Amino acid sequence: MRYSVKTSSANETTTLGQKVGAVLRGTEVFKLKSDLGGGKTTFVKGLANGLGADETVQSPTFIISAQYHCERNLELHHYDFYRLQDLGIMQEQLDESLLSPSVVTVMEWGDSADTTGAKDLIEVTIAKDPVDENARQVTFEVPDVYEYIATTLEGKS
Structure with missing residues (x-):
């Protein structure tokens, strides 16, 4: 299912992420695509807020990955593969995240990642x-198995 939402500010992008984060259950894997400064980390900050993360999300560009403990016994694993041509050991860490039932995985610049472990x-x-430098068009490709995310994006929850 494809959903498209226009946000007019960074705050609205964060709020969109928060709405999605509030319904996540674990095992979800997000692959974010955007230009530099496009709003990927802003969206993830919202996801983390919705999940009840115990700290504020920072861009993992230089540390490559960050993990956040969240409410409902969930964790958010946030990866930024922008600076990596070969994931190396990070692929092993990603594989562990993909297999954990209590982890929500988010990848920025994830085209180089092997995500075959993700269902x-x-x-x-x-x-x-x-035209508007603050506005974003956020498009979601949501597999049918995540009907609860689709319901949120349709504004029914």
Whole structure:
């Protein structure tokens, strides 16, 4: 299922992420696509808020990965593979995240990652508006198995 939502500010992008994060159950895998500065980490901050993360999300560009403990016995594992051409040992860490039933996995710049361990992948593309520099078009490709995310994006929850 494909859903597209326009946000007019960073706060709205965070709020969108928060709404999605509030319904997550663990095992979800997000692959975020956007240009540099496009709003990927802003969206993840919202996801973390919705999950009840115990700390504020920071961009993992230089540390590559970050883990956050959340409410409902969940964890958020946030990866940024922008600086890596070969994932190396990070692929092993990613594989562990993909197999854990209590982990929500988010990848920025994840095209180089092997995600065959993920049962279904949620792709989120964040595009800058050509006219309004603060606005974003956030497009979700949501597999049918995640009907609870689709319901949230449809505004029914």
